[in-house]
Amino acid sequence: MITNEAPRVVRTDEEIVISIIQGNKDDFGLLIDRYEEKLTRYVRRFTQKTDDVSDIVQVVFIKAYTNLQSFDTDRSFNSWIYRIAHNESVTHLKKKGGEKVSFIDFDIFFPHPFAEESSDDKALAREQEELLEASLKDLSPKYREVLVLYYFDELSYQEIGDVLHIPTATVGVRIKRGKEALKKLLATNHYQP
Amino acid sequence: MNSLKTKILETVQKNNIRMIPKWKFVLYSSLGIIGTFFIFVLAVFLFSLTLFLLSRYGFMYMPFFGFMATLRALDALPQLLLGCSIILLIIVEALTRYYTFSFKRPLLLMLLLITGGALVISYGISESPIHERMRDYARDHHLGIVSKAYERPRHFKDRGNLDVLRGEVISASSSQIAIQLFDGKVILARASTTRLTKDLPALGEDVVFLGDFVEDIFEIVDIHDVPKMFFRNGPPHQGGKPSMYPNDGRKDFGRIRNATTSVK
Numbered sequence: 001m002i003t004n005e006a007p008r009v010v011r012t013d014e015e016i017v018i019s020i021i022q023g024n025k026d027d028f029g030l031l032i033d034r035y036e037e038k039l040t041r042y043v044r045r046f047t048q049k050t051d052d053v054s055d056i057v058q059v060v061f062i063k064a065y066t067n068l069q070s071f072d073t074d075r076s077f078n079s080w081i082y083r084i085a086h087n088e089s090v091t092h093l094k095k096k097g098g099e100k101v102s103f104i105d106f107d108i109f110f111p112h113p114f115a116e117e118s119s120d121d122k123a124l125a126r127e128q129e130e131l132l133e134a135s136l137k138d139l140s141p142k143y144r145e146v147l148v149l150y151y152f153d154e155l156s157y158q159e160i161g162d163v164l165h166i167p168t169a170t171v172g173v174r175i176k177r178g179k180e181a182l183k184k185l186l187a188t189n190h191y192q193p
Numbered sequence: 194m195n196s197l198k199t200k201i202l203e204t205v206q207k208n209n210i211r212m213i214p215k216w217k218f219v220l221y222s223s224l225g226i227i228g229t230f231f232i233f234v235l236a237v238f239l240f241s242l243t244l245f246l247l248s249r250y251g252f253m254y255m256p257f258f259g260f261m262a263t264l265r266a267l268d269a270l271p272q273l274l275l276g277c278s279i280i281l282l283i284i285v286e287a288l289t290r291y292y293t294f295s296f297k298r299p300l301l302l303m304l305l306l307i308t309g310g311a312l313v314i315s316y317g318i319s320e321s322p323i324h325e326r327m328r329d330y331a332r333d334h335h336l337g338i339v340s341k342a343y344e345r346p347r348h349f350k351d352r353g354n355l356d357v358l359r360g361e362v363i364s365a366s367s368s369q370i371a372i373q374l375f376d377g378k379v380i381l382a383r384a385s386t387t388r389l390t391k392d393l394p395a396l397g398e399d400v401v402f403l404g405d406f407v408e409d410i411f412e413i414v415d416i417h418d419v420p421k422m423f424f425r426n427g428p429p430h431q432g433g434k435p436s437m438y439p440n441d442g443r444k445d446f447g448r449i450r451n452a453t454t455s456v457k
Contacts (some may be wrong), residue, residue: 023255025202025205026202028201028205031292032197032202033198054197056203061197062210065212066211067213067214069213070213161297165296166296167296167298
């Protein structure tokens with residue numbers, strides 16, 4: 001069937017941001033629709049908490065709104081809002097004091113050769129999602145976060161580097177070490193693939 | 194509409210939360226960049242002052258006299274200046290990590306770039322006439338603290354018997370020479386061995402001496418020429434002539450007899 005209706009153009013996040021800055025405050029709801037679920041999952045997995053997750057996500061959106069004019073629309077909004085969520089999660093972890101979040105990280109000190117994972121590796125991990133999720137709590141936040149961003153939120157190395165403020169090659173190193181730590185955990189728990 | 198979205202949108206509509214205007218971000222980042230730049234300049238200035246003092250008073254050339262003399266040179270390091278400049282460079286590194294161009298590179302590379310850059314610029318400044326002019330200005334205008342900064346770095350005599358002097362020979366006889374130091378002080382010196390007597394430098398030469406004070410006279414153990422380096426003989430606009438030593442000592446030979454040895 002042929003209609004005269006023009007196809008609905010899906011606006012990008014960056015276009016929505018421009019619209020909000022121009023005064024269309026309601027458009028912020030579109031961003032909440034797009035990111036609420038993603039950020040809730042990310043914060044829950046990273047902090048390994050269930051109680052305060054919605055509070056953290058609320059703070060993330062409020063901070064995103066107040067600082068919206070600092071966002072450079074030539075860059076990725078996805079990485080920008082994840083960066084706010086990362087900062088809030090780290091603040092929360094430090095405040096609660098349950099887990100150690102180190103300030104000094106030698107991974108970012110030295111240059112590393114760049115080696116991106118193959119898509120097969122990613123697909124394999126997806127099959128084992130439940131298992132991976134169950135083991136996350138035993139990993140240190142440094143490796144847990146990078147695995148969550150890569151396997152669950154499907155961010156690229158570049159985007160993860162932007163979120164965590166670390167070089168792209170370091171992202172690869174952390175994913176590799178995170179996987180190795182995870183394998184050790186699974187072996188300890190007598191899991192056979 | 195879900196509860197979180199409703200809550201946030203209501204707050205936004207009622208103007209309970211407002212967007213921070215763009216000019217504030219521009220102002221903050223400009224202040225950040227200017228602040229980082231000034232801290233870097235301060236670190237470079239302190240670094241260059243350290244190199245300048247070590248070079249002009251001869252401590253930088255101690256490695257020419259062997260390992261023990263090099264260890265002695267470590268005593269003479271103006272540790273406060275060096276410590277401050279290193280701390281300031283670390284602050285600069287930490288501040289620049291907020292900018293995208295910086296965190297995308299490994300920390301080690303950024304540290305090397307910033308420290309290496311600061312060292313190269315500092316060396317250039319230490320060999321240019323800037324510090325000499327500042328020293329002269331501070332002396333002429335009686336700026337006590339600044340003048341003090343340009344004095345010979347303190348050293349710890351009790352740790353060894355070796356001392357170093359860098360200066361220009363302003364008077365020479367067969368057994369003794371008079372050396373004018375960078376700060377204008379004049380020191381009488383003599384060779385500790387007959388062999389060295391033959392090697393005593395000629396008038397006008399800029400030389401580093403290793404030795405020790407015996408009463409008011411400096412007994413020379415070893416002598417080394419100051420290596421020719423960038424600007425050592427003065428910048429090109431001064432015709433390449435030595436500019437670092439004050440002229441008054443050369444005119445007043447009478448002062449040699451009453452030479453002070455306050456560098457001890």
